[in-house]
Amino acid sequence: MAERIHALDGLRGWAALLVMLLHVYLQILPPDGIEHLKLELWWPLTGKFAVAVFFLVTGFSLSVGFLNTGNAALVVRMVFGRYFRLIIPVFATCALTSAFMNAGLFMPVDARPDMMGAYYSFEPTLAHLVRFALFDVIFDYSTAQSYAPPLWVISFEFFGSLIIAAMLLGVGDPARRPAMYLAALIGLYLYHPWFALFVLGIVSVRLRDVLKQHATPAAGGYLMVLGCTLSVLFGENPYTLSLAAFLFFLGAFQLPVALAFFSNRASRALGEISYPLYLLHVPVSFVVGLPIYVAANGDPWLQMAAAGLAAFASLVAAVIFIPVNTAAMSASRWVGKRAAALILRPAPATGSS
Numbered sequence: 001m002a003e004r005i006h007a008l009d010g011l012r013g014w015a016a017l018l019v020m021l022l023h024v025y026l027q028i029l030p031p032d033g034i035e036h037l038k039l040e041l042w043w044p045l046t047g048k049f050a051v052a053v054f055f056l057v058t059g060f061s062l063s064v065g066f067l068n069t070g071n072a073a074l075v076v077r078m079v080f081g082r083y084f085r086l087i088i089p090v091f092a093t094c095a096l097t098s099a100f101m102n103a104g105l106f107m108p109v110d111a112r113p114d115m116m117g118a119y120y121s122f123e124p125t126l127a128h129l130v131r132f133a134l135f136d137v138i139f140d141y142s143t144a145q146s147y148a149p150p151l152w153v154i155s156f157e158f159f160g161s162l163i164i165a166a167m168l169l170g171v172g173d174p175a176r177r178p179a180m181y182l183a184a185l186i187g188l189y190l191y192h193p194w195f196a197l198f199v200l201g202i203v204s205v206r207l208r209d210v211l212k213q214h215a216t217p218a219a220g221g222y223l224m225v226l227g228c229t230l231s232v233l234f235g236e237n238p239y240t241l242s243l244a245a246f247l248f249f250l251g252a253f254q255l256p257v258a259l260a261f262f263s264n265r266a267s268r269a270l271g272e273i274s275y276p277l278y279l280l281h282v283p284v285s286f287v288v289g290l291p292i293y294v295a296a297n298g299d300p301w302l303q304m305a306a307a308g309l310a311a312f313a314s315l316v317a318a319v320i321f322i323p324v325n326t327a328a329m330s331a332s333r334w335v336g337k338r339a340a341a342l343i344l345r346p347a348p349a350t351g352s353s
Helices: 002-028 047-069 072-102 126-139 149-170 178-191 193-214 217-234 238-254 256-263 265-295 300-320 322-343
Strands: none
Touching: 002 047, 002 238, 002 256, 002 265, 002 300, 047 072, 047 149, 047 193, 047 238, 072 126, 072 149, 072 265, 072 322, 126 149, 149 178, 149 193, 149 265, 178 193, 193 238, 217 238, 217 256, 238 256, 256 265, 265 300, 265 322, 300 322
């Protein structure tokens, strides 16, 4: 199991890196003329594909312990600790971005390229920071009020975690109640396919074992290729993209070379910084790369240099943020363990008189 957990870290890490590169090179600081290449339509530069992988990893990682042990305390701990796991790094990111804005490190809206003018145009007050980072980011998200546009996923991660808990505690093991999982998947898929991905992550725990027993390793390669092909053919349509990511995800566990790649040291290192990298790369790019990009005055080489500097600075910032991420995990475990101890405390024995 250790190797496969490492592979989850690697999948998450590479997905975060691809999202960062997509945003920096194709959206925030794109060299003039690059839009004609339509690179964002090609795997692996379909950003939503990487996000779908995030959601699958969440479903798998938050359910595998319970499915292997049947220990309900693991799910209770996750439910009560999840808010802190997500929000502590979010708050730190928003606070840093607010400090950047108040220090005048962001270019004025009217000096930016038109495509960047819609972001960071709000007043970065303390009240705005606290409300957005602690509440709105999950319950009332607005891109116009966001300290980092990729934060739209936080609401899905939070409510997706609750869906995972409901399925595990209310339904149980998908291997024992496949019909109920199928019904839930159909309902969630029709409501919003992103939510279905969390349940597919649970199902993947069991399907991984089925494939290992009954399919050849090469089947993993076929699944990965099919997933990539679907993402290219149908673009960022969430209905087909969720299926494409699911096939790729399953294949990565079945194909030995893919499993080894996502489990290696470099992939695990990316996994360690994946969450900070995802959160920080947009504000860092605005501070480090955007002034150079604007000063380049259309020179594609200088624009590429600006994007490269922003990407490097984002990686450095993510490494610096590792202690924040570690603190969030510690706080989440602390809250979760105490909540589980209170909720699952055995009833006192009643003596006979």
